[in-house]
Every structure is written in structure tokens, then in C-alpha cells.
Amino acid sequence: MKRIKRILHVAGNDLRIMVGDKIFFFWTLAFPILFIVLFGLLYKAGDNAPAVAELTVVNLDQGRWGAYFVEKIKAPNLELTMAASEPAEFSRLLVLPADFSAKIEARRDQALAFKKRSGASTKAAARVETRLYQTIARVLCELVLYGEGDLTKFLDGHPEFRDIVRVESRFPEKTVTVVPSGFDHSIPGTTIQFIMMMVIIYGGISVLEDRKKGVLGRMLFSPLSAGDVYQAKLLGRWSMGLLQALMLFVVGRIFFRLNLGSVPLALLVIAVFALAMAALSVFIGSVCTKEDMIIGLAVLLANMFAGLGGCWWPNEIVPPAVRKAAMISPAYWAMDALHKLRFFQGGFPDILPHLGVLLTLAIVLAIVAGRSFRIKD
Amino acid sequence: MRRLLLVLGNDVRRHLKSPLAILIYMVIPLAMTGLIGVIFAPRTEGRELPPIPVLLVDNDKGLASKLLVSSFDVDQMKKMFQVTVTDEADGRKRMGRGQASAMVVIPKGFTVDLLEARPVTLLVVKNPAEQFLPDVVEEFMNTMAVMLSGVVQAFADEVRGIRAMLDLKVDSFPWETLGPEFGKAQKKVVAASKYLNPLLLRLKTEETKAPGARRSFTQADLFSAILPGMAIMFLLFIVQTLMRDIISEREDGKLRRMMTTPLRPLELIGARIFGGWVMGVAVLLVMMAAGTLVFRVTWGPFGDFLLLGAVASFWTAAFFALLHALVRNRNQAGALSAPIILAFSLFGGSMMNPEVMPKAFKMVGVLTPNRWFIDGAAAVRQGRFPFVSLIVLLVSGLVLLALAVPALRRRTSV
Numbered sequence: 163m164k165r166i167k168r169i170l171h172v173a174g175n176d177l178r179i180m181v182g183d184k185i186f187f188f189w190t191l192a193f194p195i196l197f198i199v200l201f202g203l204l205y206k207a208g209d210n211a212p213a214v215a216e217l218t219v220v221n222l223d224q225g226r227w228g229a230y231f232v233e234k235i236k237a238p239n240l241e242l243t244m245a246a247s248e249p250a251e252f253s254r255l256l257v258l259p260a261d262f263s264a265k266i267e268a269r270r271d272q273a274l275a276f277k278k279r280s281g282a283s284t285k286a287a288a289r290v291e292t293r294l295y296q297t298i299a300r301v302l303c304e305l306v307l308y309g310e311g312d313l314t315k316f317l318d319g320h321p322e323f324r325d326i327v328r329v330e331s332r333f334p335e336k337t338v339t340v341v342p343s344g345f346d347h348s349i350p351g352t353t354i355q356f357i358m359m360m361v362i363i364y365g366g367i368s369v370l371e372d373r374k375k376g377v378l379g380r381m382l383f384s385p386l387s388a389g390d391v392y393q394a395k396l397l398g399r400w401s402m403g404l405l406q407a408l409m410l411f412v413v414g415r416i417f418f419r420l421n422l423g424s425v426p427l428a429l430l431v432i433a434v435f436a437l438a439m440a441a442l443s444v445f446i447g448s449v450c451t452k453e454d455m456i457i458g459l460a461v462l463l464a465n466m467f468a469g470l471g472g473c474w475w476p477n478e479i480v481p482p483a484v485r486k487a488a489m490i491s492p493a494y495w496a497m498d499a500l501h502k503l504r505f506f507q508g509g510f511p512d513i514l515p516h517l518g519v520l521l522t523l524a525i526v527l528a529i530v531a532g533r534s535f536r537i538k539d
Numbered sequence: 540m541r542r543l544l545l546v547l548g549n550d551v552r553r554h555l556k557s558p559l560a561i562l563i564y565m566v567i568p569l570a571m572t573g574l575i576g577v578i579f580a581p582r583t584e585g586r587e588l589p590p591i592p593v594l595l596v597d598n599d600k601g602l603a604s605k606l607l608v609s610s611f612d613v614d615q616m617k618k619m620f621q622v623t624v625t626d627e628a629d630g631r632k633r634m635g636r637g638q639a640s641a642m643v644v645i646p647k648g649f650t651v652d653l654l655e656a657r658p659v660t661l662l663v664v665k666n667p668a669e670q671f672l673p674d675v676v677e678e679f680m681n682t683m684a685v686m687l688s689g690v691v692q693a694f695a696d697e698v699r700g701i702r703a704m705l706d707l708k709v710d711s712f713p714w715e716t717l718g719p720e721f722g723k724a725q726k727k728v729v730a731a732s733k734y735l736n737p738l739l740l741r742l743k744t745e746e747t748k749a750p751g752a753r754r755s756f757t758q759a760d761l762f763s764a765i766l767p768g769m770a771i772m773f774l775l776f777i778v779q780t781l782m783r784d785i786i787s788e789r790e791d792g793k794l795r796r797m798m799t800t801p802l803r804p805l806e807l808i809g810a811r812i813f814g815g816w817v818m819g820v821a822v823l824l825v826m827m828a829a830g831t832l833v834f835r836v837t838w839g840p841f842g843d844f845l846l847l848g849a850v851a852s853f854w855t856a857a858f859f860a861l862l863h864a865l866v867r868n869r870n871q872a873g874a875l876s877a878p879i880i881l882a883f884s885l886f887g888g889s890m891m892n893p894e895v896m897p898k899a900f901k902m903v904g905v906l907t908p909n910r911w912f913i914d915g916a917a918a919v920r921q922g923r924f925p926f927v928s929l930i931v932l933l934v935s936g937l938v939l940l941a942l943a944v945p946a947l948r949r950r951t952s953v
Contacts (some may be wrong), residue, residue: 185874193878196885203897266740269733273743285671291744292678296685298740303689305739306731326656326691327684331663331677334634334642454780457877458563461776462570469574478640478669480578481589505668506637 225263369447403436601650819852
């Protein structure tokens with residue numbers, strides 16, 4: 163019992179020193195919040211494409227079919243801008259040629275030019291393109307249905323096209339009922355990334371400095387053994403990761419209405435993940451001899467793991483091979499578990515495999531870190 | 540000058556003896572460029588998205604539902620969607636686990652309802668953890684719905700005949716009446732073929748770029764756009780590591796000893812800033828070579844880029860000279876440098892394309908060297924001389940230098 167108390171005391175002291183550092187709050191709170199805001203706004207729900215997708219239409223048609231076609235394109239999520247000629251600036255452009263009506267009335271096939279500006283929203287472009295295909299399908303159906311005779315009189319009156327088949331969309335039962343906000347993705351993603359970065363940098367450097375300055379050696383004059391010192395260091399870095407996650411979740415809840423699904427289970431995921439990172443930080447701090455090496459390694463590992471693990475962008479847009487490769491990243495397992503909890507309202511059984519992987523990693527890293535932990539250089 | 544060069548040469552030798560940290564900083568931008576480039580590379584098949592996993596549940600198992608299911612079996616659809624036909628219970632279970640982007644459910648009685656021209660609804664269950672792909676499936680189903688509605692209305696009479704056939708027993712069905720019905724249907728098919736074969740209206744989609752931009756965007760172009768942002772970010776890291784000597788020598792007493800030699804403070808300061816500058820340029824050249832060899836990055840005219848790199852490196856050296864003149868010790872320098880670099884990189888566009896950033900972020904970005912370097916590199920790549928970037932970096936660099944030198948002189952005098 164006394165031994166545990168001593169370990170807790172050293173770990174608590176480590177945490178107190180780190181929290182006492184003024185720059186600690188920049189790293190743990192201010193900078194991650196900048197990331198959260200940036201990525202949250204970028205992947206805001208329903209905002210991957212603008213709420214209303216723009217389409218510029220140049221209707222050069224000299225007959226009536228051009229206007230009829232434009233009327234059919236109109237939809238609530240589409241903003242049509244009419245232009246007399248091709249403008250210099252546009253996101254998406256449809257050109258109806260001068261002989262558009264003439265060709266339809268002569269039943270001659272034609273291809274309509276649809277131009278998408280590269281760099282404009284891909285999703286908005288897909289939405290507009292799909293709408294154009296739907297319009298073409300609708301007009302063709304009407305022609306097949308009612309276009310037997312003289313097509314010049316077609317627009318004088320014909321029965322309305324009926325949408326017999328409709329599509330209804332929703333989310334799976336017992337999951338979410340509204341589209342989760344971009345912050346529900348960016349806050350866990352940033353938290354995971356900064357736990358990696360912070361715990362490795364702060365945790366690693368302090369292990370290195372304590373060793374170099376002889377602090378670790380002096381601790382052995384107390385009733386602590388080398389194993390106790392190691393466990394205390396591990397615990398200190400683990401609690402630092404947990405503290406950072408708690409701060410970001412609380413800020414996320416207050417300012418961005420963060421919803422984690424099950425909070426206790428989300429914290430459990432973070433706890434196991436932070437333990438793995440704490441062990442990694444002690445390992446790196448034990449084997450590196452220079453502060454810059456630790457910072458470099460931390461930035462490299464944290465960014466690669468975060469990028470692969472889905473902390474920055476939705477994993478769905480990632481090629482299948484990279485998605486498979488992502489499984490080597492601990493961030494992937496943590497993010498996937500947090501997604502299960504948030505987006506699928508999952509429970510403990512749903513995240514059990516993730517916890518298993520992260521815990522195994524934490525144990526392996528803890529063993530490796532324990533073996534390489536040195537009191538003196 | 541000779542003494543300045545001696546100090547500089549000694550510094551370079553010292554840093555080359557233990558280059559691991561600098562090497563790590565040089566590997567990071569290349570690794571990050573590789574990762575982002577692989578993920579966002581334009582697909583060779585001309586598709587912007589990977590195949591979309593879709594679950595298909597046919598609760599009807601009738602003629603119409605089978606036709607709908609088979610529409611996913613066309614080659615073009617196979618490339619776009621990765622379809623798994625399953626039952627509803629299994630589908631719900633899989634969707635609950637997030638194993639597909641969407642599940643399409645064809646309801647029971649779909650065929651009969653269609654044959655009777657009664658409104659019918661297809662259900663698309665979307666994966667809530669995904670943002671793009673479920674919408675693609677929904678829009679595809681909307682297009683299918685329009686086409687199905689059209690077919691049902693076009694062949695309303697024939698559809699009614701089929702409906703009657705389904706209700707009657709085989710022996711009581713008036714088979715002899717089918718002949719004229721098939722004849723009518725044939726006429727409709729022939730009439731429809733005037734519009735459908737070839738399609739009377741088609742869409743010819745073309746991707747365009749802003750005037751003057753290149754027509755096609757390759758993976759190498761993507762790497763070319765990412766690497767300069769990463770390079771300036773890690774140039775900042777590397778130069779600040781090198782410039783930290785200014786403080787460490789003061790802290791461990793080396794400076795005091797150096798000042799007992801004929802070396803003048805100004806020469807030492809000059810050597811440190813010049814050293815940071817020269818090594819920054821060297822690091823940029825190595826990254827340039829690695830980027831060209833590994834990612835086939837195009838930089839534009841070499842001389843223009845080198846000039847931009849030299850000016851950016853000068854700015855970086857002057858900035859960290861000033862920072863190290865203002866801070867009290869090495870810990871403070873370390874604690875301030877990394878956040879400043881990361882903030883520069885975040886706002887300046889090293890971590891994200893500035894075009895997609897919120898307005899406020901873009902405005903702050905103008906105050907960072909990253910933004911000017913990235914803009915300048917883009918200009919060089921497009922064959923333009925990066926005049927504005929060079930002026931901004933050079934003038935602000937000179938201001939920083941003018942502030943740094945007197946401040947460092949005060950800290951160097953013993």
C-alpha cells in the first residue's frame with residue numbers, strides 16, 4: 163500500500179510540474195482548439211458541399227425546349243444562375259446550345275456540355291451532375307410517354323410526369339437521428355492526435371531530462387526502486403493524456419455541443435489509448451539522447467498515425483489499401499471505437515475488439531519501455 | 540570575415556557530427572507529403588471516390604425488384620459500387636457495425652405496386668459515420684426512381700396485362716390475347732428507341748481549370764502542391780534547432796570563453812545568423828532533390844525557386860535570431876518556438892490548402908512566412924516570378940534582422 167502511495171506521489175508530482183508550465187495550456191488546450199475549429203468547420207455536417215449547390219446555365223437555345231429543360235433542373239438544393247455567355251468565373255456550368263430545341267424536335271441526339279471547375283466542391287459538383295442526369299431521364303421519359311407526334315407542339319400541353327417510385331433515406335435504427343456535426347468528428351480526432359503529440363513530447367523530454375540531470379538517480383535514495391520509478395513515470399504520463407482529453411471534451415461539450423455517445427465508454431477508450439502512448443513516451447525518452455530527436459519523432463509519429471487513423475479526414479474517402487494499412491495506427495482503433503460510440507450509439511461489446519487491440523499494444527509497449535528504462539546514461 | 544567563416548565552418552561540422560534530429564525533421568515533410576499524396580491522389584480510373592460498399596435487400600423478390608438489383612450488375616456500376624445482396628436482418632446488423640456506406644431496401648410488394656402504378660418507396664439507410672458516400676448512393680437511387688417511374692408509365696397497358704397474368708391461373712389465362720399486346724409493346728419499344736438509342740440527350744462532362752492553369756492534375760502535381768508547405772514548416776523547425784546555439788552557448792559559459800578570443804560580438808552574431816541561413820538553404824536543397832527524386836515534384840525554374848528558398852531561409856534565420864535574443868533561457872526558447880512554428884504552419888497553409896480555410900484563418904495566414912513561401916512556390920511552379928512573396932519576405936526579414944542584431948549584441952557582450 164505504501165509502495166502504491168509513493169508511486170502515486172511521484173506521478174502526481176510529475177503531473178503538477180507539467181501543469182505548472184505555462185506553455186502546457188497552449189499545447190493541451192489552445193492549439194488543439196484551433197485545430198478543432200478549423201477541421202470542425204471544414205467537415206461541418208451538410209457543409210462538405212455548400213447548402214445550396216451553384217449551377218450557371220448558359221441558355222443559347224432559340225426554341226422553347228431550353229427554358230423547359232432549365233425549369234426541370236430547378237430543385238431546392240440547387241441555385242441556378244442564368245448567363246448570356248460563358249463567364250470567366252464559375253463553379254459549374256451547363257451550356258444549352260442554340261439548336262437545342264431544333265435537335266430535340268428533329269429527334270436528333272445531342273450532348274450537353276457540363277463543365278466543372280476543378281478545385282470547387284466535389285460534393286456540390288456530384289449533386290448538380292446527378293440532378294442533371296435526373297432531369298435528362300425525366301425529359302426522356304416524357305418524350306417516350308407523350309412524344310409520339312409533332313414535337314414542336316409537345317410543350318403546348320401534356321400530362322404531368324408522375325413520380326411513382328420515391329426514395330426515402332434515414333439512418334440505421336438505434337443510431338443517430340440527426341446528422342452529427344463536424345465537431346463530433348474533429349474533437350475526438352484532435353484529442354487523439356494531441357494526446358500522441360503531447361504525451362510523447364512532454365513525457366519523453368521529461369524522462370530524458372530527469373535522467374540527464376540525475377533526478378532519476380537521486381530518486382533511488384528514497385524507498386523507491388527502479389521499477390517503482392518507472393511505474394510512476396508511466397502513471398504520470400498516462401494521467402497527463404487523460405487530463406488533456408478531459409479538458410478538450412469539457413471545452414467541446416460547452417462550446418461545440420460535443421456528443422460522445424457514451425461518455426464513460428469514450429473515456430475508457432481514451433484511457434487505454436493514453437496508456438499505450440504513455441508507455442511509448444517513456445520508451446522514446448529512454449532511448450533518445452537529444453530533446454530535438456524526441457520532438458522530431460513525436461511530430462513524425464503523431465502526424466503519421468493521425469493521418470492514417472482518420473483523425474483529420476473521414477476514412478471513407480481513403481483508398482481501400484490505405485484503409486487497411488491504417489490498422490497499424492493506434493489512432494485508427496481509438497477513432498473507430500469513438501465512432502462506434504458516437505455515430506452508432508454502440509455499447510461495450512461493440513468496442514471490445516478495439517479495447518483489446520489498444521490494451522495489447524499498451525502492454526507490449528509498457529514491457530518494451532520497462533526494459534529500456536534507464537536511471538543513468 | 541575570416542573569423543566569421545571559421546565559426547561558421549566549425550558550426551557546420553558540429554551539426555553534421557550528430558545529424559539525427561535534422562534528418563528526422565527532413566524525413567517528416569517527405570513522409571507527410573507521401574501520405575497526403577497517396578490519399579488524395581487523382582484516381583487513374585478517373586473516379587474521385589473509392590468503390591462504395593452498398594448492401595442490397597430485396598424483400599420483394601419479384602420481377603421489378605430483380606430488374607432493379609440487376610442494374611447494379613452493369614460494368615460501370617460495378618466500378619462505382621461494391622454491392623452485397625443480403626437479407627434485412629443481416630443488413631441491419633452490418634449497418635449497425637458501419638460495414639457499408641448505405642443499405643438499399645426494396646419493400647415487399649414492390650413489383651405488384653409498380654404494376655398497379657401505386658406510389659412505392661425505396662428505403663436508403665445511410666451510414667451515419669460517413670459524410671460523402673451515402674449521399675452518392677441516395678442520389679443514384681433517386682435517378683433510378685425517375686427511370687422506373689418513366690418505364691411504368693410508358694408501358695402502363697402492358698404492365699396491367701402482366702398484373703392480370705399474375706392473378707390468374709395458368710390454365711385460365713387467355714394466352715391468345717397476348718399476341719396483339721406484344722405487338723403494341725413492340726411498337727412502343729420501337730418508338731422509345733428513337734429517344735433512347737442513341738440517347739436523345741446526353742451529358743458531356745468536362746473538368747476545367749481557371750484560365751492559365753494546367754489542364755490535367757496528376758499525382759506529381761499534388762505532391763508539388765503539398766511539399767513546399769511541408770518544407771517551409773520543417774525548415775522553421777530545423778533553423779530554430781540550429782539557432783538555439785545562441786542561447787545554449789550563453790547558458791553553458793562557452794560564449795564567455797569565446798569572447799576572450801579576438802572574436803568580436805558582431806562577428807559571432809553574423810556567423811550564427813549566416814550559419815542558420817546557409818544551412819536552411821542547404822536543407823531546402825536536399826528536400827528539393829528528395830522531392831524531385833521520390834515524388835517527381837516540379838518546382839518551376841530552379842533559379843527562381845532557389846532565390847525564394849534563400850529569402851525564406853534568411854527570414855527564418857532573422858526571426859529566430861530575434862526570438863533567441865528576447866527569451867531568457869533554452870527552455871523558454873524551446874517552449875515558444877514549437878508553438879509559434881505550428882501556429883505559422885496552421886494559419887499559413889502548411890497543414891491545409893489555404894483556399895478551403897475559413898476567412899479568419901486566411902487573414903491571419905497573411906502574417907506568416909509559410910503563406911508567402913507557399914504562394915511564391917505556386918507562382919514559380921506556374922512559371923511566374925514570385926515578386927510579391929520575395930518582397931514581403933525580404934523586407935520583413937530585414938526588419939527582423941535590424942531588431943535582432945542590436946538585441947543580440949546586448950546579450951552577447953560579457
